[in-house]
Amino acid sequence: MMIRTPVLHQTHLLVPQEDHPQTLKFDFRLKEQECVSLVKKCKTIEEFRQVHGQILKLGLFGNSFCSSNLVTTCALSDWASMEYASSIYRQIDEPCSFIFNIMIRGHVKSMNLEEALFVYDDMLDRGVEPDNFTYPALLKACALIPALQEGMQIHGHVFKLGLVDDEFVKNSLISMYGKCGKVRNSCAVFEQMDQRSIASWSALIAAHAGRGMWSECLRLFGDMSSEGCRKAEESILVSVLSACTHLGALDLGRCTHGSLLRNMSGLNVIVETSLIDMYLKCGSLEKGLCLFQRMAKKNQLSRSVIISGLAMHGRGLEALKVFSEMLEEGFKPDDVIYVGVLSACSRAGLVEEGLQCFERMKIEHGIEPTMQHYGCMVDLMARADMLDRAFKLINSMPMEPNDVLWRCLLSACKVHHDIELGEIAAKKLFQLNSDTASDYVVLSNMYAKAQKWHDVALTRTKMVHKGLTQVVGFSLVEVKRKVYKFVSQDMSHPHCDVTYEMLHQMEWQLKFEGYTPDTSQVLLDGDEEEKRQRLSRHSQKLAIAFALIHTSQGSPIRIARNIRMCSDCHTYTKLISMIYERKITVRERNQFHHFKDGTCSCRDYW
């Protein structure tokens, strides 16, 4: 191979000019050691350019010690320039694995992810053998792109080169597979490890968290603790916190809060905000508010979290108060905060305030309303029985309204008995082809209420023809720091017998209170008895029965659901809260119901 010498016409450009104020004084007797220490001291790219020039002039570029330090500094320092580093890299005739590794790391650090793969390709092309320092950065590139195909090829190379036992490489493989959506592969790599560090657990838990596998996250966290890894790092605790938030596991969330306080010297804004989010979404509004007030530094995100949290709990006025305090302090609201503010107004029935905020957002803060903002406004009007106005707003939107908006209008039409508009909304949903089984149920329930039996039958037949089935609803309930999942008609549960026995007892009590099951909520055809039985085994009822058995008298019950509860479960839960004297909190996707003494905080509108 021909040895390339530094290109001279470039050199003279790089020579320091005497009159330049920033010019470094150079001693031409410098040896490589001194040159390198000058390279390392460079604080800006200009300084670096001068030192580089001198090294070329002194003919020291061919010295691998000098050239590798040039590349390292240029690629990895605070002022790093990958363009410049690449130009140096291209002039090195036979780069060693060290140079390739630095280039890969630099590209990943600067988020030139594809470039990192090209460098690796170049490395293989030139027959340079990668080592255990090559792979962590390279796999990180694959994870961030994400590029599963390449990641798997690289896994093959790792195997071939016998680097598969290196812990750092393995941790990177776990993360890469997780980010590429192949959590099973992450687990397989993890299983094959002899020695598992905190970092390995962290990678595996994060892989599951990234795919929303929350129960698995908590199980792994338990396994980790029982394998003796007790001192968890912040990233693990944050993943666990997200899992608690999603599962509504308040007790476990509280413990995680405790671990964070024990293990960390201080909590940063991000961790504090995720704690607040956890408390709010697990139903503990007071604790969330308390943490928010005590926060030393509040940022845009923490305010946004508290406003939408207050909205979820139906505390509209308080949300507006936080919002106006924020404006007084000079913070400029963004579109996300406005989604929280508008939904706070709609949930709390603050119609005037909501309309004002919508105008203010457009005029004062120059934010163009998005689909989500329109959704909040349609919801606000629909809840307040301003159905025509909501319909007008939908028709005046600059973009094509989506299924969420039409569905919102449809369910409001059901509540306010407006069949005509309800039919229009349903038709739009069917046209959008995003119709779900529950849309048909809402429509047919409307017809049933109006005693239009022919239309009821027609709607149900249509649904069957389309092959639509209802999403399987589930309810999660936390008992003694463990989360239990119930699906409707669940017979697989380990405590099944006792739970059904309890359900039976509850029904007796309910009958005394005048409860009759609302079987119109059951989709399937069948006789009344069958419908009644299906209804009585809705997941929320099973979860409540289970919690009543396994928690002490008077303690609150917290449930998280994946889909809206049916109106029968709502009535049922209200009565149970009175009969058994329990506070029951049910979280739906974006709303809380606080049941107490026979009433619900949503005032039966949701």
Ligand code: ZN
């Ligand atoms: Zn139900």
Ligand code: ZN
């Ligand atoms: Zn409610």
